[in-house]
Amino acid sequence: MSYPQYCPSPRELDDLELLTTGTLVPIVAFNEPGSPVTLSLPGDVQAAAESAGGVELVDPEGLPLARVSLPGGAVEPLTHAQYGPFRRYYLSPEQVREQHPDRKVVPVVDALSEQQLERLSGAGPVLLLAFVGTGTPDLTPTALIRATLAVAARLEDAYVAAVPLASRGDATVDHALGAQVARTYAGDADVLALPDAGDDATYAPDVAAIIEADQPGPEEQGLVLFFTGLSGSGKSTLAQALMDRVLEQGIRTITSLDGDVVRRNLSAGLTFSKQDRETNIRRIGWVAAEISRHRGLAVVSPIAPFDETRQQVRAMVDEAGGAFFLVHVATPLEECERRDRKGLYAKARRGEIPEFTGISSPYEEPQDADVRVDTTGRTIDDALQDVIDALAEAGYLDLRTPPAAEQPPSLVEQGGAPATTARRNPVSDEASAPTEVEEGALAPASKPLKVLFVCTANICRSPYMELTARHLAGNDPTLEFASAGTHGFTDEPMNQPMVEVLHPGTTGHDDFRSRRLTTAELEWADIVLTAEASHRQFILDDNPALFRKVFTLGQFIEAVADIGAGVHGRELLGQLQQRRGPATADLDVADPYRRGDKAARTAADHIDRLLRAAVAALSSAGKAT
Numbered sequence: 001m002s003y004p005q006y007c008p009s010p011r012e013l014d015d016l017e018l019l020t021t022g023t024l025v026p027i028v029a030f031n032e033p034g035s036p037v038t039l040s041l042p043g044d045v046q047a048a049a050e051s052a053g054g055v056e057l058v059d060p061e062g063l064p065l066a067r068v069s070l071p072g073g074a075v076e077p078l079t080h081a082q083y084g085p086f087r088r089y090y091l092s093p094e095q096v097r098e099q100h101p102d103r104k105v106v107p108v109v110d111a112l113s114e115q116q117l118e119r120l121s122g123a124g125p126v127l128l129l130a131f132v133g134t135g136t137p138d139l140t141p142t143a144l145i146r147a148t149l150a151v152a153a154r155l156e157d158a159y160v161a162a163v164p165l166a167s168r169g170d171a172t173v174d175h176a177l178g179a180q181v182a183r184t185y186a187g188d189a190d191v192l193a194l195p196d197a198g199d200d201a202t203y204a205p206d207v208a209a210i211i212e213a214d215q216p217g218p219e220e221q222g223l224v225l226f227f228t229g230l231s232g233s234g235k236s237t238l239a240q241a242l243m244d245r246v247l248e249q250g251i252r253t254i255t256s257l258d259g260d261v262v263r264r265n266l267s268a269g270l271t272f273s274k275q276d277r278e279t280n281i282r283r284i285g286w287v288a289a290e291i292s293r294h295r296g297l298a299v300v301s302p303i304a305p306f307d308e309t310r311q312q313v314r315a316m317v318d319e320a321g322g323a324f325f326l327v328h329v330a331t332p333l334e335e336c337e338r339r340d341r342k343g344l345y346a347k348a349r350r351g352e353i354p355e356f357t358g359i360s361s362p363y364e365e366p367q368d369a370d371v372r373v374d375t376t377g378r379t380i381d382d383a384l385q386d387v388i389d390a391l392a393e394a395g396y397l398d399l400r401t402p403p404a405a406e407q408p409p410s411l412v413e414q415g416g417a418p419a420t421t422a423r424r425n426p427v428s429d430e431a432s433a434p435t436e437v438e439e440g441a442l443a444p445a446s447k448p449l450k451v452l453f454v455c456t457a458n459i460c461r462s463p464y465m466e467l468t469a470r471h472l473a474g475n476d477p478t479l480e481f482a483s484a485g486t487h488g489f490t491d492e493p494m495n496q497p498m499v500e501v502l503h504p505g506t507t508g509h510d511d512f513r514s515r516r517l518t519t520a521e522l523e524w525a526d527i528v529l530t531a532e533a534s535h536r537q538f539i540l541d542d543n544p545a546l547f548r549k550v551f552t553l554g555q556f557i558e559a560v561a562d563i564g565a566g567v568h569g570r571e572l573l574g575q576l577q578q579r580r581g582p583a584t585a586d587l588d589v590a591d592p593y594r595r596g597d598k599a600a601r602t603a604a605d606h607i608d609r610l611l612r613a614a615v616a617a618l619s620s621a622g623k624a625t
């Protein structure tokens with residue numbers, strides 16, 4: 001009967017290696033009575049192992065390392081771990097006694113100080129035994145070996161060996177086990193235990209440099225910004241606004257793992273059962289932790305309703321050496337339900353969505369949040385400020401100072417797309433030279449404002465918007481228009497029912513051909529106006545940094561109405577951020593495709609109403625003349 005396979009924890013993997021090399025003698029097997037060297041199997045694996053008589057332990061990549069018999073826990077090695085930096089220094093007690101006999105063995109769990117070095121210089125031939133197991137050194141294992149090699153180079157006669165003795169989280173047990181291992185390595189020679197470095201310790205310059213490089217300050221550390229809260233609480237909105245600020249500062253890059261986006265990609269197919277939600281969050285946590293391992297910044301915004309799973313993510317990030325910062329977007333259920341921007345709460349109340357968080361599935365309020373923000377009755381910028389202040393206070397990220405070149409908001413060019421890249425003008429289809437506008441610099445008032453309309457296939461609504469807007473604008477030199485589709489085919493003509501409802505005198509429909517939305521077009525545009533919220537979301541999923549310039553046409557007009565008459569062009573764009581309301585479904589322009597002439601007429605009338613207000617507000621012609 002074949003043994004079930006199991007990949008143990010990092011601590012257990014370290015122990016396995018030590019058991020197979022005889023490092024832990026007199027302990028020779030897992031789970032000896034009273035021994036701290038344990039292997040714990042999940043219930044199903046334990047049951048299968050008991051009936052098979054043992055378990056096969058594999059490394060995280062699935063390579064079989066050893067068989068462990070049950071009961072008894074005796075270990076039969078299959079392969080030795082052969083990889084990892086400085087592997088050549090991982091010597092067994094037998095190898096040490098053979099290669100480096102009669103040396104005092106000095107256990108090392110941290111970089112050695114100048115004072116400790118001084119102590120060693122008169123000690124004769126030594127073997128510095130670096131304890132590099134999981135959780136033992138404060139430094140990473142590689143840095144501890146590097147620092148120990150640097151110290152050995154300063155001594156007259158010293159060698160270095162490494163042993164992966166892991167911490168059990170109990171100082172007394174760790175100390176006893178460490179002493180026992182050191183004695184095993186020493187054999188007949190002595191063990192020389194150095195006193196702790198103490199607070200006044202100083203380090204040789206090369207050792208100090210190794211410590212510093214290994215322990216980045218909080219501002220250089222990887223960071224996982226974790227927004228948790230009910231659906232509609234404002235997680236994505238705040239996360240996106242925060243990412244804008246990070247990108248504007250230009251110091252760090254970001255990986256965004258938005259709840260909805262993850263569900264469409266990394267977690268496609270998962271449901272909202274407790275188990276699937278946990279899987280979803282652990283996947284997000286795993287990816288985010290890997291990003292933090294490489295000192296990146298990951299911004300994640302799932303509901304993450306369960307405390308235990310959030311704690312697991314915290315532990316994963318911690319293990320990867322990153323910092324975990326929990327933002328509880330604590331907008332109460334009543335407010336989220338009032339917003340109901342996706343209409344999901346209403347459905348959940350009607351029983352059409354089972355296990356809906358806050359209604360029929362629990363949300364466990366975090367007790368360990370680094371900051372708690374209730375967005376009720378507050379502007380996005382105001383709520384964001386709480387997060388920014390808390391981040392700065394924690395020392396991870398200081399977004400309080402605006403970029404040096406910050407200009408008065410009404411004059412700053414909108415959007416986060418780099419302004420120095422070559423831009424294609426989608427209207428004329430000519431490649432334009434790189435613009436002379438530097439990021440953050442004033443956008444010359446004389447430059448036309450570029451408006452991009454977006455719908456699904458660029459054959460009904462967005463071409464109608466483009467052509468009608470141009471018709472309404474007449475010869476207005478302050479405006480340029482283009483359109484594109486999120487999906488669908490390119491080079492299709494405009495849909496005939498929509499051509500039929502164009503205003504008399506509107507030109508361009510004969511030559512019009514559909515186009516798929518590209519990054520170049522998004523960069524070209526000063527403002528992007530979409531037919532539906534789903535188009536806006538589609539763009540923001542891939543380009544969260546464009547948050548400030550993408551609106552649904554209906555959402556834009558609501559904000560314009562709020563700002564009032566008399567504000568035009570770029571000045572208007574500057575004020576939009578403060579007046580931005582939600583892109584709710586009732587503001588969408590319904591899709592008339594294949595729904596007959598009446599639907600085309602309805603869509604055209606709806607668009608006309610919105611466009612008249614839009615063109616009047618976006619045009620600076622009245623002001624310029």
Ligand SMILES: Nc1ncnc2c1ncn2[C@@H]1O[C@H](COP(=O)(O)OS(=O)(=O)O)[C@@H](OP(=O)(O)O)[C@H]1O
Pocket residue numbers: 230231232236259260263272276277278280281301302303304305342344353354355356357361
């Ligand atoms: N049953 C149920 N409960 C909660 N939410 C639901 C459900 N069904 C669909 N949705 C939509 O999915 C979004 C939440 O997905 P998450 O991946 O963040 O949820 S979880 O963390 O796995 O619990 C959430 O999006 P946000 O509003 O952005 O939070 C909802 O739009």
Ligand SMILES: Nc1ncnc2c1ncn2[C@@H]1O[C@H](COP(=O)(O)OP(=O)(O)O)[C@@H](O)[C@H]1O
Pocket residue numbers: 229230231232233234235236237238301339341375376377378379380381383580581582583
């Ligand atoms: N102060 C605020 N902070 C964040 N969102 C706000 C605020 N005030 C109103 N809202 C609105 O609440 C809604 C929150 O939606 P969203 O950010 O998608 O939430 P979640 O990602 O938590 O589901 C948006 O429509 C947003 O415009």
